[in-house]
Amino acid sequence: MKKILLTCVLLFAVGSTVIAINLKPKADYSNSNLVNGKEKFVKNCVSCHGELGQGDGIDGLDLNQKPANINRKLNSLFTPQRRLINDVLNGEREMPAWKGILSEDDITDIFAYVLEINLE
Ligand code: HEC
Numbered sequence: 001m002k003k004i005l006l007t008c009v010l011l012f013a014v015g016s017t018v019i020a021i022n023l024k025p026k027a028d029y030s031n032s033n034l035v036n037g038k039e040k041f042v043k044n045c046v047s048c049h050g051e052l053g054q055g056d057g058i059d060g061l062d063l064n065q066k067p068a069n070i071n072r073k074l075n076s077l078f079t080p081q082r083r084l085i086n087d088v089l090n091g092e093r094e095m096p097a098w099k100g101i102l103s104e105d106d107i108t109d110i111f112a113y114v115l116e117i118n119l120e
Pocket of ligand 1: 040044045046047048058060063065066067068070073083084087088090092093095097098102107110111119
């Protein structure tokens with residue numbers, strides 16, 4: 001009897017975790033400034049990440065580590081936006097740190113712009 005109860009509790013815990021992950025709210029980009037996002041993206045990111053941010057920029061070809069597909073990262077359930085912003089601020093392996101050059105708002109605007117152009 002105890003075993004059945006334990007199994008039920010376990011199933012419930014696993015089930016609700018799965019539901020919670022799937023219901024994870026998308027980051028809110030409704031207040032983002034797409035004009036600013038475009039300007040900052042073209043100036044700072046396109047060379048490595050490519051026109052659509054998919055990781056195919058010219059400067060990325062010479063790197064040991066292929067630049068990330070930013071659109072895919074943003075749409076992944078397993079990469080919270082907070083982590084991506086921190087990685088851009090602090091740099092990640094061959095990507096330089098943008099802290100001091102870009103603000104968190106700039107990066108959020110860039111993310112909103114990349115999501116937008118990949119919808120088209
Ligand atoms: C010098 C080339 C270069 C430039 C310029 C560059 N990146 Fe990157 N970026 C990379 C590389 C290489 C990686 C992959 C690092 C890795 O997978 O460890 C990366 C990874 C990322 C990631 C994924 C981080 C993660 O946690 O997986 C994001 C998001 C990102 N870049 C955004 C940007 C943005 C926004 C800009 C412009 C402000 C930018 N990058 C400019 C090379 C670059």
